[in-house]
Amino acid sequence: MVTRPIDVTEALVADTAMTRAAVEWDADRAVTAIYSEHYRSLVRLAAFLVRDTATAEEVVQDSFVAMHGAWRRLRDTDKALSYLRQSVVNRSRSVLRHRMVVDKNTPKPPPDMPSAEHGAIVQLERSAVVSALRALPERQREALVLRYYGDLSEAQIASVMGISRGAVKSHTARAMAALRAVLERDS
Amino acid sequence: MMTQDRDYEDILRRALSAAAESIEPTGDGLQRIRHRLDSPRSPRSVLSGCVEWLELHGTRFLVRLDPAIEAGRAALRRTGPLSGSLLALSGFLAGLFSPRGRRRAGGHRGPATPPGRLGPAGPWLKPVFAVSAAVAIVAVGVVILNHETQTLINPANSYSTPGQGASHGRSGTTANSKRWKLPIGVKPTQLITGPAQNPKVTSVLPAVACTPTPSPAATTTAPAGGGTATPTPTASASATGAPTPQPTESSLPTSTPTASPATGGTATATAAAMVVPYDAGAPAVVECGASPQPSTAP
Numbered sequence: 001m002v003t004r005p006i007d008v009t010e011a012l013v014a015d016t017a018m019t020r021a022a023v024e025w026d027a028d029r030a031v032t033a034i035y036s037e038h039y040r041s042l043v044r045l046a047a048f049l050v051r052d053t054a055t056a057e058e059v060v061q062d063s064f065v066a067m068h069g070a071w072r073r074l075r076d077t078d079k080a081l082s083y084l085r086q087s088v089v090n091r092s093r094s095v096l097r098h099r100m101v102v103d104k105n106t107p108k109p110p111p112d113m114p115s116a117e118h119g120a121i122v123q124l125e126r127s128a129v130v131s132a133l134r135a136l137p138e139r140q141r142e143a144l145v146l147r148y149y150g151d152l153s154e155a156q157i158a159s160v161m162g163i164s165r166g167a168v169k170s171h172t173a174r175a176m177a178a179l180r181a182v183l184e185r186d187s
Numbered sequence: 188m189m190t191q192d193r194d195y196e197d198i199l200r201r202a203l204s205a206a207a208e209s210i211e212p213t214g215d216g217l218q219r220i221r222h223r224l225d226s227p228r229s230p231r232s233v234l235s236g237c238v239e240w241l242e243l244h245g246t247r248f249l250v251r252l253d254p255a256i257e258a259g260r261a262a263l264r265r266t267g268p269l270s271g272s273l274l275a276l277s278g279f280l281a282g283l284f285s286p287r288g289r290r291r292a293g294g295h296r297g298p299a300t301p302p303g304r305l306g307p308a309g310p311w312l313k314p315v316f317a318v319s320a321a322v323a324i325v326a327v328g329v330v331i332l333n334h335e336t337q338t339l340i341n342p343a344n345s346y347s348t349p350g351q352g353a354s355h356g357r358s359g360t361t362a363n364s365k366r367w368k369l370p371i372g373v374k375p376t377q378l379i380t381g382p383a384q385n386p387k388v389t390s391v392l393p394a395v396a397c398t399p400t401p402s403p404a405a406t407t408t409a410p411a412g413g414g415t416a417t418p419t420p421t422a423s424a425s426a427t428g429a430p431t432p433q434p435t436e437s438s439l440p441t442s443t444p445t446a447s448p449a450t451g452g453t454a455t456a457t458a459a460a461m462v463v464p465y466d467a468g469a470p471a472v473v474e475c476g477a478s479p480q481p482s483t484a485p
Binding site: 031035039040043044047048053056057061064065068128129133144145148149176179180183 | 213224
């Protein structure tokens, strides 16, 4: 019986290829699993931040694509979910920043021609609380949404927003004070 | 107050949940994600990926090169004024590409990073700068080290002190004079005119002593009665074996050697002493008027 000598390089290449395939397969499976479980909540979270459902969906889909690319590092559903939340928050900030620049440089549409976002915004503004939330600064709004919609802890919010826990507390307290003032004034 | 806060928190929570219920994403989200994953990457994304890779590995390369860079900077410091601008440049580049500088620019805050000091072209300019700076620093270090090594290994390039010359087995002044180079700042005319006019030369020339020989030329070098004494002190004094000629009252001292037959031996002795290149095989003592014969020992 003739045994073929094992080429170390060949074995390494095959091993690497198998690992890569396994990682990709894992990433595909993870995307599907996390999508079915968290996609909707992530879209809603993004919709609170960017105030537009279509943009929120795009933001979340981009985050899923990024998570698929970073799965080799993550390899864990919890880490992936945390990565997704952080990515959604960061991309929402980018969208708002871009929108601010666009709004500054484009003429406003006439009042009789509502924009495409108008319907989604009206839906969100049905509640006085949500409209008061819209008036808050960006960081305070993020802190409140992650705290009272996402039910995240202070540590998780700090991780997602990239700030300290003290800053999270400060943002939340100020946001609540502002919200209360607005609601008391309206009532 | 606490109850009121909790009330507001509950109100906010309920309101957010109610508002979120009204937001319903479209059902084809997963297909869109898969389509994005399967679609070929755009050239822009490929370029940005390459830039990220270059940035990452350029930084790693620089971190690994850090000891070499420090050594090069130390060598530059030793070289003197030439290194001032290079030091400043290397310091600027090191600050620009150091992890601290990158952190200052906000590079650790996730995907949305603001452009650094280089503007929007920074992401691809930085690795280019990093690699070129590393190459330049390494090249300068290699040149400096090469120069230093040549200076240390090949002493023939610089003037050798007595006892350091190497004998290559070739005899004769012609072969030696080809290898012999003058030190920087010493002109050949200074060597020929002798130590009387250029006292500095005496410190670099090999010491040649003339022993008195009873040759006829030596006897003719006595100060002539005419009184044209020539102050060529060393050779004439030793050649004649007489005391240093003191100019008489009537003599007019001149600094140039005369070509008179009375001083012919003197001129010959001086020229022979000056032209002889010093070699390890050369005799330390040369007779006046005789051409030096370096030894041909291997």
